Amino acid sequence: MDHEQGAENLSERFDYSEKPWYLDEISLTLTHPDLDPDRITDLIGVPPSRFARPGTAIQTTEGVWTVDFRCRAELDDELIDILKKIQEYSPRIDQLISFGVKAQISIYGVVRDGSTLRFSNQSLEKLAAIKIPVVLILNANDR
Incomplete structure (x- = not known):
């Protein structure tokens, strides 16, 4: 079998088209062994979507403060808007990080066959x- 025949056989077997990630949620999470969610809320000025006091969470002994941003669009459009909101909190988050608080942004997406993840220069x-x-964090389950 020559190279051209091999390529034709592959294209017959795979119906592949790229689709963007479908963005489900973006979360900002802060954790620390002594984290007081009420003090974080006061400092940042935003109520958490969920929180846990130290020693009360199932998966960690740390205190947890999380704000969730629900999304219903393609990744880049929503990401830029949400990052602008998070950027407003950056000086206060930087202050918390300097005291040992861990911060993380989680991007949750739904992917299907051929899904691609691309960030614009502006998002990056x-x-x-x-x-x-x-x-x-991706969800590859069929819905």
Whole structure:
């Protein structure tokens, strides 16, 4: 079999088209062994979507403060808007990080066959400016 026949056989077997990630949620989470969610809320000025006092969470002994941003669009459109909101909190988050609080941005997405993840330069610049680690969490279940 020559190279052209091999390529034709592959294209017959795979019906592949790229689709963007479908963005479900973006979360900002702060954790620390002595984290007081009420004090975090007072400092940042935003009520948490969920929180746990130290020693009360199921998966960790740390205190947890999280604000969730629900999304219903393609990744880049929503990400830029949400990162602008998080950037407003950056000076206070930087202060908390200097005291040992851990911060994380989680991006939750739904992917299907052929899904691709692309960030625009503007999104990457905003993520870099915020200086908070990012975790990508995907859901590949058929719905």
